[in-house]
Amino acid sequence: MIGKLLRADFLKIKRKGLWFLSFLGPFGVIALQMVNYGVRKDYLLNQSDDDWGYFLEYVHSFTPLALVLGIAILTSFMASIENETNAWKQLISLPVSKMSVYLSKFMVLGSLLFVSSLLLGVFSLGYGILLNLGDQIPYLELLKYSFYPYLAALPILALQLWIASVSQNQGIPITTGVLGVIFAYSAFILPDWMIWKWPSLMNEWDEPLINVMLGIGVGTLLYIVGMLDFTRRDVK
Amino acid sequence: MEYVVQTTNLSKRFGKESAVIGLDMKIRKGEIYGFLGPNGAGKTTTIRMLLGLMKASSGTIQIFEKDLNKEKINILKRVGSLVENPSYYPHLTAYENLEALRKILGVPKTRIHEVLEIVRLTEVANKKVKGFSLGMKQRLGIAASLLNSPELLILDEPTNGLDPSGIIEIRNLIKQLPAETGMTILISSHLLTEIDQMATTVGIVTKGKMIYQDSIESLRMYAQQKVLLKVSDSEQAWRSLLGNGIKADWEDGIILLSEHSDGKVAKAIHTLVHEGYSIYRVEEEKRSLEDIFLQMTTREKVI
The missing domain is CATH 3.40.50.300 (P-loop containing nucleotide triphosphate hydrolases)
Incomplete structure (x- = not known):
């Protein structure tokens, strides 16, 4: 059942610009580094012996922001497809369970963000090579910087999807989305328990893997709570 | 079923x-x-x-x-x-x-x-x-x-x-x-x-x-037309109509003719006049489906 719903959901996002946004996010993050390194490449290369590591640190300084902003935009686009003409009622009166409808939406968003993260990795690698940062390409670090923030941001995705799919007024998920971006921007002053801090991979133990584990754990939890609430509610 | x-x-x-x-x-x-x-x-x-x-x-x-x-x-x-x-x-x-x-x-x-x-x-x-x-x-x-x-x-x-x-x-x-x-x-x-x-x-x-x-x-x-007759001594009159093979109902002193073709109405009136009842009024009651619907939905009771 979920396969059918996924195919239908991927058809519905056609011409909505969601794929383009998934490309634009990582491209924007790298474009900022293009400006950064374009203007002061020699200075930056002098700052550290580990040019790749230093470059990836810079890339990562914008990743959480782009990710949280992307999640807010993608979820509200996704919900708007069904909200626009109240197509929820048509969708739910098909022979499908509400749980699988919700799961399908989550998986589509998850895949879009996965593609973004993958593109981020590819773009980082590409621009890094172009900058001639050295032959010792740190593939493992590259993967970590691309996918750790994604996994650590899963709770934000689950929360935004929950809010967007149960709100009659789409102003609410947009507000929480904007707040999330502000939180993500000020990650270094946030306490460790705030989910908006997690994509920055910062914590007091200086161990990014903790954020990833928390992200997957709390993300699953928030997903289940959101799904149950969605199933419980009457469709307007 | x-x-x-x-x-x-x-x-x-x-x-x-x-x-x-x-x-x-x-x-x-x-x-x-x-x-x-x-x-x-x-x-x-x-x-x-x-x-x-x-x-x-x-x-x-x-x-x-x-x-x-x-x-x-x-x-x-x-x-x-x-x-x-x-x-x-x-x-x-x-x-x-x-x-x-x-x-x-x-x-x-x-x-x-x-x-x-x-x-x-x-x-x-x-x-x-x-x-x-x-x-x-x-x-x-x-x-x-x-x-x-x-x-x-x-x-x-x-x-x-x-x-x-x-x-x-x-x-x-x-x-x-x-x-x-x-x-x-x-x-x-x-x-x-x-x-x-x-x-x-x-x-x-x-x-x-x-x-x-x-x-x-x-x-x-319910929407069928009915002809209402107001006559003297209505119950008696109703019985005599029935006796003459004319279909009719009696309600609150009013006779309701369920067959309302011209001939049937004329026959009923002829019968009543012939038997000496005074006829005060002959009215036609028309109710459309809309009327019934309105009546049903506003008064909240079945006809």
């Missing part, structure tokens, strides 16, 4: 307000069931409960003699629906809209062309729904509801907002469906004339309660 839809004591409360109260709906196979009631009477709420969009506060729903709560997905596989305003994805073409639903329903692709043909949208199949007129959107909604060749079709106000030719078109479409496919149709409306021309059975609901449920013919019986 096999009922396709049977609700028992169905109720729905929103907070303190009751939208539907103790509703017993019975729809037999192959019927076009007209679900009638003024705006806000609880029609859409009932339909939403039938489709599992809302949970009933109390009562049970049986569709195809199965409990909706237990076998929702199996039931919905055999049901097509159009609830209130048509839902569609404006950025997709008519074909893609149906394709998105078809993928979920798992019916063959040829079915899309068939339903587009039925609602006569084949020519605009590859145009975006954004630019469609309301009538076309409504027809697309009906096409979507027919996609899985349902055994039960639920249409909530399908002619809302359509122009007269659109209404006639949809009416003809709905009328031909049960004949061709043995489909059972539940159609709601706040317009009696609409239901009158399509339905075989009517259920009238007002303020959340079902106040009438029977065949359309029985409803029409």
